Amino acid sequence: MRPLLRKPQEGIALTEALIALVLFALGILGFLAFRMIAVKEVTESYIRTSASNLASSLVAEMWVNRPNLAAYDSASGQDPAPQWSAQVVRELPGAGDVPPVITVDAASREVTIVMRWKQRNELRQYRVTTRVSDP
Numbered sequence: 001m002r003p004l005l006r007k008p009q010e011g012i013a014l015t016e017a018l019i020a021l022v023l024f025a026l027g028i029l030g031f032l033a034f035r036m037i038a039v040k041e042v043t044e045s046y047i048r049t050s051a052s053n054l055a056s057s058l059v060a061e062m063w064v065n066r067p068n069l070a071a072y073d074s075a076s077g078q079d080p081a082p083q084w085s086a087q088v089v090r091e092l093p094g095a096g097d098v099p100p101v102i103t104v105d106a107a108s109r110e111v112t113i114v115m116r117w118k119q120r121n122e123l124r125q126y127r128v129t130t131r132v133s134d135p
Contacts, residue, residue, distance in 0.1 A: 047119065050091045051126035055113045058084050058102070062111060062132050069132055072111070073104040094118025109133050 058081060062072055072080040079085050080102055089096045098116040105111075112129045 051115050055128040070106050074102040092117035
């Protein structure tokens, strides 16, 4: 009986290269997905920080103008702080559609500022409540 002759394996290097290429492509896609999520989160964080800074600037203005605190209440229908509102519209995306609301309780001197904006077709909100009293 004759011994069986085996043919050497062919094409294994090509298969290994294709598998390596697929794994590399999956790694790149994963990295890009991570990058997109990171950019989205940084953008959201930047907008929330802007809203916080805007609220702080208005509260600081109210502290300086304590005798006229009731004038900042937006219940009258007029814009109590037009320059500040314009800055809100400039810095928060879609804030022009939903203007900020400022409520002032004259008795307790408690101020609530609510800013809303649109982000990825969702309505976001930042609310701050503080007391502006005489020192």
